[in-house]
Amino acid sequence: MTEAVIQGAGLHRHYDVSAGVMRKPRVLRAVAGLDFELAAGKTLAVVGESGCGKSTLARMVAMIEPPTEGELTLDGKPMLPSDWASLRQSVQIVFQDPYGSLNPRQRVGVILQEPLTINRPDLTRAEREQRARDMLEMVGLRPEHFDRYPHMFSGGQRQRIAIARALMLNPKVLVLDEPVSALDLSIQSAILNLLTELQDRLHLAYLFISHDLSVVRHVADDVIVMYLGRAVEVGPKAQIFAAPQHPYTRALLSATPNADPKGRKERIKLSGELPSPLDISSGCPFAPRCWKAKEKCRQELPTLSGDQHRAACFYPEG
Amino acid sequence: MSLLRIRNLSVSFSTASGAFQAVDAVDLDVDAGEILAIVGESGSGKSVSMLALMGLLPWTATVTADELSFDGADLLRIDRAARRKIIGNDLAMIFQEPMTALNPCFMVGWQIKEALRVHLGLDRATRHKRAIELFEQVGIPDAEKRLTAFPHQMSGGMNQRVMIAMAIACKPKLLIADEPTTALDVTIQAQILDLLADLRRETGMGLVLITHDMGVVAETAERVCVQYAGQKIEEQPVGPLFDQPHHPYTAALLDALPERATDKLLPTIPGVVPGQFDRPSGCLFSPRCKFADATCTTTPPVAAGPELGQVRCHYPLNTGERKAS
Ligand SMILES: Nc1ncnc2c1ncn2[C@@H]1O[C@H](COP(=O)(O)OP(=O)(O)OP(=O)(O)O)[C@@H](O)[C@H]1O
Ligand SMILES: Nc1ncnc2c1ncn2[C@@H]1O[C@H](COP(=O)(O)OP(=O)(O)OP(=O)(O)O)[C@@H](O)[C@H]1O
Ligand SMILES: [Mg+2]
Ligand SMILES: [Mg+2]
Numbered sequence: 205m206t207e208a209v210i211q212g213a214g215l216h217r218h219y220d221v222s223a224g225v226m227r228k229p230r231v232l233r234a235v236a237g238l239d240f241e242l243a244a245g246k247t248l249a250v251v252g253e254s255g256c257g258k259s260t261l262a263r264m265v266a267m268i269e270p271p272t273e274g275e276l277t278l279d280g281k282p283m284l285p286s287d288w289a290s291l292r293q294s295v296q297i298v299f300q301d302p303y304g305s306l307n308p309r310q311r312v313g314v315i316l317q318e319p320l321t322i323n324r325p326d327l328t329r330a331e332r333e334q335r336a337r338d339m340l341e342m343v344g345l346r347p348e349h350f351d352r353y354p355h356m357f358s359g360g361q362r363q364r365i366a367i368a369r370a371l372m373l374n375p376k377v378l379v380l381d382e383p384v385s386a387l388d389l390s391i392q393s394a395i396l397n398l399l400t401e402l403q404d405r406l407h408l409a410y411l412f413i414s415h416d417l418s419v420v421r422h423v424a425d426d427v428i429v430m431y432l433g434r435a436v437e438v439g440p441k442a443q444i445f446a447a448p449q450h451p452y453t454r455a456l457l458s459a460t461p462n463a464d465p466k467g468r469k470e471r472i473k474l475s476g477e478l479p480s481p482l483d484i485s486s487g488c489p490f491a492p493r494c495w496k497a498k499e500k501c502r503q504e505l506p507t508l509s510g511d512q513h514r515a516a517c518f519y520p521e522g
Numbered sequence: 523m524s525l526l527r528i529r530n531l532s533v534s535f536s537t538a539s540g541a542f543q544a545v546d547a548v549d550l551d552v553d554a555g556e557i558l559a560i561v562g563e564s565g566s567g568k569s570v571s572m573l574a575l576m577g578l579l580p581w582t583a584t585v586t587a588d589e590l591s592f593d594g595a596d597l598l599r600i601d602r603a604a605r606r607k608i609i610g611n612d613l614a615m616i617f618q619e620p621m622t623a624l625n626p627c628f629m630v631g632w633q634i635k636e637a638l639r640v641h642l643g644l645d646r647a648t649r650h651k652r653a654i655e656l657f658e659q660v661g662i663p664d665a666e667k668r669l670t671a672f673p674h675q676m677s678g679g680m681n682q683r684v685m686i687a688m689a690i691a692c693k694p695k696l697l698i699a700d701e702p703t704t705a706l707d708v709t710i711q712a713q714i715l716d717l718l719a720d721l722r723r724e725t726g727m728g729l730v731l732i733t734h735d736m737g738v739v740a741e742t743a744e745r746v747c748v749q750y751a752g753q754k755i756e757e758q759p760v761g762p763l764f765d766q767p768h769h770p771y772t773a774a775l776l777d778a779l780p781e782r783a784t785d786k787l788l789p790t791i792p793g794v795v796p797g798q799f800d801r802p803s804g805c806l807f808s809p810r811c812k813f814a815d816a817t818c819t820t821t822p823p824v825a826a827g828p829e830l831g832q833v834r835c836h837y838p839l840n841t842g843e844r845k846a847s
Binding site for chain 2: 253254358359388389394396397400417418419423455460461462463464465466473474
């Protein structure tokens with residue numbers, strides 16, 4: 205296996221949430237023990253239901269907030285909050301909402317130069333501007349766009365601007381939190397192509413968060429399936445899609461609509477809602493919704509086991 | 523006779539910079555018990571055309587149509603009182619923005635019970651029971667407790683489910699569902715789509731499903747309308763639409779699906795949808811169409827017959843003579 209550029213070990217992120225006046229705050233375990241590694245030029249996709257902790261993981265990797273426990277390393281060196289300012293040049297993030305993530309009062313040129321202004325005082329004004337113009341071209345926008353404001357762009361164009369801004373500091377890792385979820389199909393394909401081309405050209409590592417499994421299937425090399433803050437299945441894309449081992453992965457795949465009218469298939473119906481991350485039982489977090497759960501599942505927490513393709517389940521599929 | 527019949531529906535908005543044509547000469551039929559999907563690029567007039575039908579557009583909108591009839595009633599000429607009896611009762615809509623449809627000042631349970639009181643005249647105890655039942659049907663856990671929640675106390679997905687519960691509360695004859703499952707997880711989405719299909723089976727409800735998710739279309743709809751820049755450009759049963767699209771836009775849209783990709787790079791549609799100031803004089807898709815010629819850029823195509831899916835194109839694809847790329 206190739207060397208990981210970024211790695212996470214035993215990551216936790218907990219939040220104190222108030223339970224009302226005079227009561228002790230309760231601990232919400234948004235991410236509850238997660239490992240991953242990501243190599244240069246590769247895409248690691250994170251999938252799972254709303255609230256399972258995908259964005260929380262993204263924020264830790266992008267150094268927006270520190271892990272409560274566990275360690276992140278970049279090129280083998282720990283990513284300590286004291287070093288964040290310089291490390292941020294290497295890890296950048298793109299958010300889902302192409303409308304909210306750009307300052308409406310700044311021109312595109314200024315938006316693109318901002319990371320340089322902050323992090324690269326060694327560059328001259330002219331050099332900064334040239335880099336911003338080059339980047340604009342690289343993401344498929346036109347030179348005249350340089351002096352326009354974000355509201356003058358379509359959703360797809362704004363997402364290009366957000367990607368361009370993230371690339372200004374030559375990062376090694378790009379965290380993409382639902383980068384195409386707000387876009388039309390025709391624009392989605394253009395952005396996915398852009399990401400593919402940039403990855404080939406710049407050897408970028410992508411942590412790609414998406415709930416759209418057809419997109420994940422297209423872009424990912426490896427996949428992490430998360431459930432309530434934990435990885436329940438990890439492995440190479442082909443194996444996850446062809447032979448899911450965890451019942452939750454199977455349910456997720458079977459619930460994903462297939463854009464082929466002839467391909468109608470049986471869905472696995474899950475009963476019950478994603479339980480609150482505030483009261484996770486001691487056993488397998490999926491047990492309350494699992495059709496195969498036995499006594500052991502309710503008592504003990506299964507851990508990931510296997511080689512390359514691993515699942516946290518006592519009674520895996522297949 | 524169709525349950526819903528729309529002929530030549532157009533909507534234009536008066537804006538500070540002049541009139542804007544959001545819906546352009548749309549025809550549409552829905553039968554009882556049928557599921558029709560409407561797809562198309564963002565801004566193509568899907569929501570506006572259905573809001574026009576419901577009479578829910580702001581005063582800046584000018585709505586014209588040759589015919590707008592629902593279940594025997596002429597919605598163009600009907601008076602307000604008669605309209606109020608139909609809307610929300612026999613003709614219901616799930617709105618794209620759940621928060622705009624729910625009143626933030628009232629508990630969600632009160633809102634649904636009020637609909638049951640006004641339209642069905644149920645008594646208090648029955649209303650309460652029915653409200654819980656509806657919440658359970660749409661997969662809201664702890665249904666009874668949630669009745670006393672305010673919209674802002676629930677997640678987007680949860681509010682969307684409250685809206686769905688309200689829309690189906692009166693067992694409508696026709697339900698218009700505008701992106702009903704976009705804020706929901708796929709497992710919940712599957713549950714909601716099953717619920718709508720069950721309702722259709724039990725009550726013969728017709729369903730208009732507006733969605734951008736071609737997977738949902740393929741698995742749920744029987745017939746599909748494709749809209750582009752306010753016009754209906756094609757309509758076909760779901761199977762043929764996916765197999766043999768007639769309009770180049772439909773073909774390009776389907777090609778852009780990641781699941782159809784044969785290559786690492788996906789096919790794209792260059793350019794953007796025309797706006798208020800660059801509406802082409804010929805075919806509206808011509809600036810982006812790889813087959814367009816001089817005729818396309820100058821002459822607007824008229825809709826073909828049903829055998830060609832009413833396609834608006836001078837050179838339709840998959841007609842026997844012409845094959846898709
Ligand atoms: N700052 C915070 N304070 C308290 N709880 C939080 C905070 N941020 C996230 N959470 C909670 O942590 C859990 C995980 O949230 P997160 O946003 O990571 O989910 P997600 O997988 O990205 O979901 P989605 O698919 O909806 O974006 C949720 O229960 C959320 O409510
Ligand atoms: N009140 C309004 N005033 C002016 N223009 C409007 C108004 N409401 C909608 N429009 C315009 O009408 C067009 C059609 O909008 P509509 O909401 O029907 O699109 P849609 O097909 O539903 O798109 P989406 O997939 O994004 O929901 C858009 O260009 C929109 O900007
Ligand atoms: Mg998120
Ligand atoms: Mg809409």
